[in-house]
Amino acid sequence: MTTDLVSIELRKAGRSRIEEVDFNNLPFGKHFSDHMFVADFADGHWQNLQVVPFSDFTLSPALSSLHYGQSIFEGMKAYKNEEGEVLMFRPLENWKRMNESAKRMCMATIPEEIFMGGLEALLRVDADWVPNTPDSSLYIRPYMFGTDTFLGVAPSKTYRFCIFTCPVGAYYTKPPKLKVETDYIRSAPGGVGYAKCAGNYAGSMYPTLLAQQAGYDQLMWTDATEHKYIEESGTMNIMFVINGKLVTPATSDSILKGVTRDSIIQVVRSWGIDVEERKVSIQEVIAGIEDGSLTEAFGAGTAVVVSPYSLIGYEGKDYMLNEVPKESSLANRIFNFLNDLRTGRSEDSFGWMHKIV
Ligand SMILES: *Cc1c(COP(=O)(O)O)cnc(C)c1O
Secondary structure (H helix, E strand, O other), X not given: OOOOOOOOEEOOOOOOOHHHOOOOOOOOOOXXXXXXEEEEEEOOEEEEEEEEEOOOOOOOOOEHHHHHOOEEEOOEEEEEOOOOOEEEEOHHHHHHHHHHHHHHOOOOOOOHHHHHHHHHHHHHHOHHHOOOOOOOEEEEEEEEEEOOEOOOOOOOOOEEEEEEEEEEOOXXXXXXXXXXXXXXXXXXXXXXXOOOEHHHHHHHHHHHHHHHHOOOOEEEOEOOOOOOEEOEEOOEEEEEEEOOEEEEEOOOOOOOOOHHHXXXXXXXXXXXXXXXXXXXEHXXXXXXXXXXXXXXXXXXXXXXXXXXXXXXXXXXXXXXXOOOOHHHOHHHHHHHHHHHHHOOOOOOOOOOEEXXX
């Protein structure tokens, strides 16, 4: 199902760069496909919708978003099924979230037909870039930034919306070691933690570096007030299996509402397993690791799907998580289910896959 939702000008690249890319060795975010979608917001409406060769922008030194940070993004993926058709996973959820981020950052919002029309047009010209090797996919990066050339703290009146894509391989990493962060915060009530805005990631880099220097891989953020309740980790939501139930922090304005998180909750509920969305304290997690009632802890996000943790460090002490055999691991069952769904190997019973034709 596809219509040309909006009129988009197409200027194709003179030659494809696809031969330069080794699809059996795809580091994350390094190879960019031939084209990008670009649209500009000016005079109160979106205009100049185009698919053009991936290339540099020319920007003013006074570009408002470089100074005051009106810059938001999304992350999503496209897959190929065995018939070679290109499928996207729940793209409308990313569109909705992008507009929630835009509202919080006082930016222009993007109509559905421009977001979806841009995605479809781009994926159609760059369909060859969607990998069909196991566990690989095309990572899609929609983003928007203010383009006024004006030095003054005020919302930009003009914006650029762009989408480009990168073929990415499987994320073969060792299960990461997490440090519970109790000094720095990522977000606070009333803040911008639920928005996928650039500044949230800049602010997280220094505390993450400190944790890495101490031998950890990532941070587990806690609430800004008491540092008692778990929020999320890096660019992932956090989930636990406690007494056989899936337990995850309830979302709030300080937690990003992951599409992966929401999908996992629906899938696990459909399997008849209880899911609790509520406050989860560090104390509960540590007690659960110590008495064996907590059997799994994993991150959930588009880039990795699920990422089981090996260790949680809290106040100078490390708590090891036992490796769960693949047959009995809920994280593994979820991973396989979502992977099969996304590559068209299992029936799309939730109606989540969006085919590009
Ligand atoms: C993107 C992101 C997530 C995961 O969201 P998905 O939609 O599942 O990819 C979680 N937390 C943060 C902070 C993020 O930026």
